[in-house]
Structure formats: C-alpha cells, structure tokens
Amino acid sequence: MKFKVLFCFCVSLVLVASFATAQIPCGPTVIPPVTLSVNWPQFHFDAAHSGCNPYESILSTSTVGDLALNWEFLAIGTIESSPAVANGMVYIGSEDHQIYALSASTGARVWQYDTGFQVDYSPAFANGMVYVSHYDQNRFKSFVVALNATTGAVIWQSELPNLVIGFAPTIANGVLYTFGGAGTIAAVNAGTGQLLWESDDIDANAYPPTVANGMVYVSTANQNFYALDAKTGDVVWMVPVEGGAYTPTVINGVVYTGNFSTYALDAKTGALLWSVPTGPTACATNAACGPAVALGIVYVQSDEGVWALDASTGGVLWRNRTSGSASSPSVANGVVYVGAHDQNIYALDPHTGIVLWNYTTNAVVNSSPAIANGMVFTGSEDGNVYAFHLPGH
Numbered sequence: 001m002k003f004k005v006l007f008c009f010c011v012s013l014v015l016v017a018s019f020a021t022a023q024i025p026c027g028p029t030v031i032p033p034v035t036l037s038v039n040w041p042q043f044h045f046d047a048a049h050s051g052c053n054p055y056e057s058i059l060s061t062s063t064v065g066d067l068a069l070n071w072e073f074l075a076i077g078t079i080e081s082s083p084a085v086a087n088g089m090v091y092i093g094s095e096d097h098q099i100y101a102l103s104a105s106t107g108a109r110v111w112q113y114d115t116g117f118q119v120d121y122s123p124a125f126a127n128g129m130v131y132v133s134h135y136d137q138n139r140f141k142s143f144v145v146a147l148n149a150t151t152g153a154v155i156w157q158s159e160l161p162n163l164v165i166g167f168a169p170t171i172a173n174g175v176l177y178t179f180g181g182a183g184t185i186a187a188v189n190a191g192t193g194q195l196l197w198e199s200d201d202i203d204a205n206a207y208p209p210t211v212a213n214g215m216v217y218v219s220t221a222n223q224n225f226y227a228l229d230a231k232t233g234d235v236v237w238m239v240p241v242e243g244g245a246y247t248p249t250v251i252n253g254v255v256y257t258g259n260f261s262t263y264a265l266d267a268k269t270g271a272l273l274w275s276v277p278t279g280p281t282a283c284a285t286n287a288a289c290g291p292a293v294a295l296g297i298v299y300v301q302s303d304e305g306v307w308a309l310d311a312s313t314g315g316v317l318w319r320n321r322t323s324g325s326a327s328s329p330s331v332a333n334g335v336v337y338v339g340a341h342d343q344n345i346y347a348l349d350p351h352t353g354i355v356l357w358n359y360t361t362n363a364v365v366n367s368s369p370a371i372a373n374g375m376v377f378t379g380s381e382d383g384n385v386y387a388f389h390l391p392g393h
Contacts, residue, residue, distance in 0.1 A: 026052030026251075026294040026331060039086040040370040040377075042124035044290065044328060047172035047211040048250045051292025051299070051368070056332035058374030058393055064335050064347045065357045067376065070389040071107030075100065077118065079379030082168075082328070082368040086125040086149065090377050092367075092385055093119025099132050100385070101152060104375065107387060111152035113145075121168035121208070122368075124176070126190060129155055131176055133166030142181060144169065144188050158193035160186055164206070172211035175230070179206045185218055187233060197233040202226050205244070207289075212250035213267060219245035219257060227255075227270060237270040246281055247290035247328075249298075254311070256291045262300050262307070264314060274314035279304035289328045289368070292336070297350065299329040299336055306338055308353060320353035322346065326364050327378070332371035337378075339365025345378055345386070359388065 038055040045053055059067070077096030084091045089110065090102045095118040101110045117135040124131045128150070134143040134157070142160040147153065162181030169178040171190055180186030183203040187196040203222045210217040215236060216228040223244045227236045243260035250256075254273065255265040259281045264273040279302040281289060292299045293311060300307040306329060308317040327339030335356065336348040341364050347357040363381035370377045376388040 026050055026054045030054050037088065037373050039125065040372045041084055041086050041126060042171055043082050043084075043122035043168045043208050044247070044249070044292065044330070044368065045370075047170050049170075049208070049210045049247055049290055050249055050251055050294070051290070051328060052294040052331040053333075053371050056371055056374070058390060059335060059371065059376070060333050061335055061349055061356060063390060066390050067347070067357050067359070067388045068391050069359065070375065070387045072387070073100070073102055073107045073109065073385040075383050075385065078363070078381040078383055079385060080120040080366040080381065081379060082122040083370045083377045083379065083385070084123050084125050084130070085370050085372045085377055089149065090370075090385065090387070091123045091125060091130050091149075092377075092379055093121060093123060093132070094383070095120065099123055099130070099147070101130070101149070102385065104373075104377070104387070107385070113147055113152050115145075115166060117165050119166060121166060124169045124171045125149060126171045129190070131169045131171065131190070133164065133169065133178060135163070135165045142166075144176060144178060144186075144193065146190070146193060156193035158188055158195060161195070161198050167206045168208040170208045170211055172230070177209045177211055177216055177230075179204060179208075183221065185209055185216060185228065185233065187216075187230075199228060199233040200235070202235070205246075207247045210248045210250055210255075213253070215267070217248045217250060217255055217257075217267075219248065225257065225265070225270070227267070239265065239270040239272070243280075249291050249293050251293045251311070256293060256298050256311070258300075262291065262298065262309060262314070264298075264311070276307075276309055276314045276316065278302045278307045278309075292329045292331050294331040294350070299331065299350075301326070301328055301338065306336070306348065306353065308336075308350070317351075318353040320346075320348055320355070322355060326366045328368040330369045330371060337369040337371060337376060339367055339369065339378060339380070343380070345369065345376075359386070361386065
C-alpha cells in the first residue's frame with residue numbers, strides 16, 4: 001500500500017555554514033568564517049551518507065597526532081550509536097534506552113530522553129529538532145519523535161504503520177525517511193510528523209536509507225538493492241547485490257554499497273560499474289554502517305581491515321590490516337577515522353593507510369566517529385562517549 005504525497009514542508013539541514021551537497025566531492029577543505037561552527041547532523045554527515053565533513057580545518061594529517069581526550073561521558077548501557085553534532089551539542093543513543101544530549105565542549109548532560117528500548121542507531125538533527133525512532137513496549141506501538149534540540153521536549157510524535165524497535169532516520173529536503181518495519185520505508189513530514197508515504201513491502205533492511213538526486217536508495221534483506229522515488233516511494237529500479245548491502249553512499253551519480261564485495265552502481269539506472277571483493281562487513285546489529293567517499297577515494301570497513309578504493313575504477317589503493325574495523329569510516333580534511341574490534345579509535349593517512357593516531361578504549365568501537373570544529377566524537381561498547389580535541393583549540 002502507498003500513501004499519496006500531500007505536501008512537503010521544507011526544513012533545511014542546519015549546518016550554520018553552507019551545507020555540502022552530495023554531488024560535490026568532499027574536499028578540498030572549505031574553511032568557514034571563524035565565527036561559525038559546523039554541524040555533523042546525522043549518520044555519516046549528510047543525507048547522501050558521504051561520511052565526509054568538507055569544512056574541517058583544524059584537524060589534519062599534520063595535527064591529528066596531537067589529539068587528546070577532552071572529556072568522556074559514561075552511560076549505563078553500551079554505545080553502538082553514532083553521534084550527531086549540532087550547535088554545540090552532541091546527540092547519541094545508548095542501550096540503556098536513552099538519547100543523551102551533551103555539551104560538545106564539556107560533556108555535561110543537558111537532557112536525556114527515554115525511548116523505551118535500546119538505541120543502537122544515530123539520531124538526526126534538523127531545524128532545531130532531534131529526530132529519533134521510538135518503540136513503546138507498553139502500547140506495542142512504534143513512533144517517530146521530534147524533540148526540541150535544546151530542551152528535549154517532545155514537539156510531535158507520529159505512529160509508524162508497522163512495529164519497529166527503532167532505527168536511524170535520514171533527513172532530506174524537509175522529509176524524514178526511515179525503516180518503517182515489516183520491510184518497508186516510511187517518509188514523514190519533518191515539520192509536522194505527517195506520514196507522506198510508505199513503500200510497498202520491498203523487504204528493506206533496518207538501516208538508514210540514503211537520499212540523493214530525488215531518489216531514496218535502500219538495501220534489502222533479500223539481497224536486492226532498490227532506488228525509490230523520494231516523493232512517492234515508487235520503485236525506480238532494482239538490482240541484485242550478492243551478499244547483501246548496508247547503508248549506501250551516493251556521490252557524483254554513483255552509488256557505493258555492498259557487504260562481502262563493494263559495488264559501484266549508476267545512481268540513475270542501477271547499472272554495475274565495478275565490484276571488488278573486500279570481505280564481510282562487520283556491522284553491529286541495528287547500528288548503521290557503510291562506506292565513506294572523499295576526493296575520489298572510497299573507504300570501506302571490513303573484517304579484513306579498512307580498504308581504500310579508487311572511486312572510478314575500484315582499484316585497490318591500500319588496505320590497513322591493523323584490526324578488522326567495526327565502525328563506518330569517517331573523513332575530514334584528509335584524515336580517515338574509524339573504530340575497531342581491538343578497542344581502538346584510529347586516524348589514518350588517506351593516501352597510505354598509515355596510522356597517524358589512535359586511542360584505546362575498553363571495548364569494541366562500533367560508533368562511527370563524527371568530526372566537527374576540531375573535535376572527534378564517538379562511542380564505545382564500554383558505555384562511554386568520547387570527545388577528543390587539540391589542546392589549546
């Protein structure tokens with residue numbers, strides 16, 4: 001069943017600096033005015049899930065080695081959620097059922113919201129609101145909830161058509177796209193919570209959909225990959241992807257996705273451009289994961305380490321075998337950040353894969369790092385949220 005599109009309430013993604021579109025390669029670094037701060041508002045930075053912040057100018061290959069722990073916040077439950085960073089706040093979920101809002105500068109808890117179930121996914125920020133999925137165990141119903149980003153107060157709550165525990169939403173052009181349960185994708189007006197459409201049963205996986213060029217790209221449990229019309233939910237194309245896929249990244253008209261192999265597909269037609277066997281992706285249950293793309297290089301997590309592939313040809317540029325990576329890689333100003341099974345957070349050189357910096361936590365790091373304004377934020381299964389900075393900045 002589909003719902004007709006009623007209207008679109010356009011909510012711009014607030015970056016407090018110009019928002020990088022998914023169609024421009026991430027880099028070279030765009031330096032914003034010093035009076036402005038840059039946000040990392042949702043999983044993998046943007047709706048296209050590029051995994052790259054083009055505005056970072058403080059951390060670089062020459063300075064990242066001096067990163068030091070600024071603060072850590074201990075939650076009750078383990079943390080696989082990836083942080084969203086916006087307007088001086090860090091928003092992150094925990095398996096203790098909470099969404100935490102923390103001061104980005106001090107780690108002090110500003111507010112928390114009880115979702116009623118473990119939160120392994122990344123919340124999303126737009127237009128002064130934080131969006132989360134919500135499963136109510138008492139009423140056996142599922143909701144998308146918009147919270148006031150400053151206070152945590154509920155602005156609106158919209159029931160989803162099917163039961164779903166909770167998964168990362170994607171915000172694009174005033175619409176929230178999320179896994180809707182029962183293999184569906186739901187589109188919700190981000191300003192009002194009104195359900196715009198629900199996809200047919202395409203057996204969608206419970207990972208955040210990717211939105212670019214008027215299309216929604218969705219991985220599925222049946223090892224097919226779909227492109228849907230973002231306004232209607234109609235299927236535009238479908239292709240089989242052997243081994244299945246996680247959250248795709250769309251850059252310059254190409255979709256990068258996969259699991260046992262990394263695929264590059266034409267974003268308009270789904271035609272295969274290339275594929276490379278990169279090994280199984282070590283994605284934690286319900287935690288979002290996918291490749292990052294910057295300056296013509298695709299960075300892929302795998303049990304076999306972090307791979308760097310030529311975005312045009314799929315040629316292997318390097319592979320870091322230090323440890324099988326656990327989190328999705330993130331990129332900012334020429335540095336690749338990734339969490340690993342060996343309990344480390346790594347910063348890697350983008351051209352060689354050489355380790356430039358690392359920090360050892362007390363557990364696996366499934367949380368994909370967010371990099372903004374000279375700071376690195378991530379979580380660990382030890383229950384801590386970590387924030388790193390350059391002393392003096």
